[in-house]
Amino acid sequence: MAEQTVQGPDPRDGLVYDMSDDLRTAVEVALATDRPLLLSGDPGSGKSSLAPYHARRNGMRYYEHVITSRTRATDLLWTFDSVRRLADAQAHRGRLNDGDYVVPGALWWALAPESARSRGGLLSPAHHRDPSERFLHREERPSGAVVLIDEIDKADPDLPNSLLVPLASHEFTVGETGTLVRREADAGPPLIVITTNGERDLPQAFVRRCVTFTLPGPTHEGLVRIARLHLRHEKRKISDSVHELVVALADELMRARETAGLGHQRRPSTAEYLDALRACLTLGITPGDPRWLLLRSLTLAKPAEAGR
Structure with a gap:
């Protein structure tokens, strides 16, 4: 009787990865320069699996955002449910807390997890869990974060350019609430892994601000x-x-x-x-x-x- 496998083909759990010396050096250079690591290579070559592997191996928090043609740059930072807020305003006719309608994105959680829990100080942080807790299952406080921005070449060309400032300065302002989000000292330096399948050329200004590495084909x-x-x-x-x-x-x-x-x-x-x-x-x-x-x-x- 044939044996049954014990997991799916792409569990994205960071447990198994074949890390080459060249790729390890690329990660180290990205961390040393505080720049995103832009990974290219054929589909199925392991680009997306690097980020959770590095996070788990080094006890880091892990977040991811898969890009689609509809993704906006702000989706990686925050989203604001203006439709629900309008409905609540019409129903309650009272003063609303805008923090109830803000959802922190992957980069907000990575740069400032305490701010993300409290929605920039607008809410009690006790009721908002860090999404990375589902990944690590650790009692100790992890050091630093890894963010996977997957398949950025599927986005509108304006998206990479719109990320230049927050990726470089590690700060941004939530437009609807005026909240300034800055990288917290205790959060540790993030490793931001951005993948591309080469379906669309990326802006040169964006590529210049990344550490680039192409995964070779299989041997x-x-x-x-x-x-x-x-x-x-x-x-x-x-x-x-x-x-x-x-x-x-x-x-x-x-x-x-x-x-x-x-x-x-x-x-x-x-x-x-x-x-x-x-x-x-x-x-x-x-x-x-x-x-x-x-x-x-x-x-x-x-x-x-x-x-x-």
């Missing part, structure tokens, strides 16, 4: 190492047959990437390699199985029309 050796890391984390026994499966799938992915490159198609990623491995382990598929070629086309060598 055969790297795929095998990553697979073994995940298998050990999932407490699987890495038998000879499992190792042979890991190697065979790495062979398949590298061949699929080479073929895709010749045809100017999208190359399969490390994430898809792990999908294929989990499917094989769960369904009992091996290289000699009649389903092997179908599995390859479902997970690795996906036809070009699948992306149309």
Whole structure:
């Protein structure tokens, strides 16, 4: 009977990551310069997984915001529910506390968590939990914060430029309440990780203010190492047959990437390699199985029309 996996394909829990020396240096440079780390690379190459891994490994608070085409720069700082406030004003006809309608964004929590709890001093902080508490599960007070701003290239071009000042000065003003938010001394220096898939060019003024690093494509050796890391984390026994499966799938992915490159198609990623491995382990598929070629086309060598 095939074994069942114990977690989803992208739990974003920071427990498993293959950290190269070059990437570790890039993180150190970003922290030393107090600049955001702008990560580029193919989809599925592990850009988004770096931030929670660094946070967990170093006992830091962790926040994230996934960018969409509708995201505004202020969404990363705060949002204000003006519709609910108007409805309450019409219903109560009394004086309202604007703090009740302010929701701190990821950067506010990272820079000034005490201010975020109290909505800039407008509310009692006792009733507002730090979102990072769901991630760390630690009793001790974490030092510093990591913020993931994911897929910034999906945003309107004005968004990166609108973030230049708050990212550089570590302060901003909440427009609806006039609250000045500044980085708190006890909050520690943040590591801000910004990812891009290269779907849209970013403003040069924004890129100049970042430490930039491009994750390289997968190698055969790297795929095998990553697979073994995940298998050990999932407490699987890495038998000879499992190792042979890991190697065979790495062979398949590298061949699929080479073929895709010749045809100017999208190359399969490390994430898809792990999908294929989990499917094989769960369904009992091996290289000699009649389903092997179908599995390859479902997970690795996906036809070009699948992306149309």
